[in-house]
Amino acid sequence: DQQVKQNSxxxxxxxxxxxxxxCDYTNSMFDYFLWYKKYPAEGPTFLISISSIKDKNEDGRFxxxxxxxxxxxxxxxxxxxxxxxxVYFCAAxxxxxGSNYKLTFGKGTLLTxxx
Amino acid sequence: GAVVxxxxxxxxxxxxxxxxxxxxxxxFQATTMFWYRQFPKQSLMLMATSNEGSKATxxxxxxxxxxxxxxxxxTLSTLTVTSAHPEDSSFYICSATQGSPYNQPxxxxxxxxxxxx
Numbered sequence: 478d479q480q481v482k483q484n485s486x487x488x489x490x491x492x493x494x495x496x497x498x499x500c501d502y503t504n505s506m507f508d509y510f511l512w513y514k515k516y517p518a519e520g521p522t523f524l525i526s527i528s529s530i531k532d533k534n535e536d537g538r539f540x541x542x543x544x545x546x547x548x549x550x551x552x553x554x555x556x557x558x559x560x561x562x563x564v565y566f567c568a569a570x571x572x573x574x575g576s577n578y579k580l581t582f583g584k585g586t587l588l589t590x591x592x
Numbered sequence: 593g594a595v596v597x598x599x600x601x602x603x604x605x606x607x608x609x610x611x612x613x614x615x616x617x618x619x620f621q622a623t624t625m626f627w628y629r630q631f632p633k634q635s636l637m638l639m640a641t642s643n644e645g646s647k648a649t650x651x652x653x654x655x656x657x658x659x660x661x662x663x664x665x666x667t668l669s670t671l672t673v674t675s676a677h678p679e680d681s682s683f684y685i686c687s688a689t690q691g692s693p694y695n696q697p698x699x700x701x702x703x704x705x706x707x708x709x
Contacts, residue, residue, distance in 0.1 A: 479635075481635075509695065511697055513700075518601075518702070518703075519702050519703075520596070520598070520685055520687075520700035520701050520702040520703050521636070521685075521700045522700070523594075523697040523698070523699060523700075526697055528695070566635070566636070572695070579626070579638050579641065579651075580626075580636075580638070580698060581638075582635040582636045582637075583635055584633070584634060584635045585635065
């Protein structure tokens, strides 16, 4: 049972446009969400996170939106640049204690930004 | 900041060999490190949580005698795949948190591609 789902395996956008990557989760105990970016042959790089007490967090060109009622979050990249082309992973964890701080990852979405 | 180094990046060895992978936090102390495994086109799957000075916590289905984890210092955790077989071939990646793993992002190494012949 996949608790974090990224239903789009790939996304292609034009340079300068907005990229929107989506992520759904099923575990209502998740309260901390992260986005990672991964280039081939490298480890994931942390991009941005959001706590469940917020519905939006912004960092430069990256904005994460959280809709708790829909158990949905999205990452907006604007404007998109060719260097943003990578696999983006959504991850979630819980602060409920014990070992629940472990991250649960989605399968990733390959973003291609065309010049 | 928050750099995690993983070594080696690529290992090819014969079946039955034991392979050790190192994970180091270069510019911070990491009380907690994590070991993941990734199969092609799949998500990262947590294998175990490594705590400095104590035994690792393994996820369900992960053989602790097969995947030995040692976290001897605040900057180093090692994963040893004992008597590796072809089915152990995979991409192994570690991560570490700077501070509490509850509200700090995990920072990842670049992974180790393990191929068992």
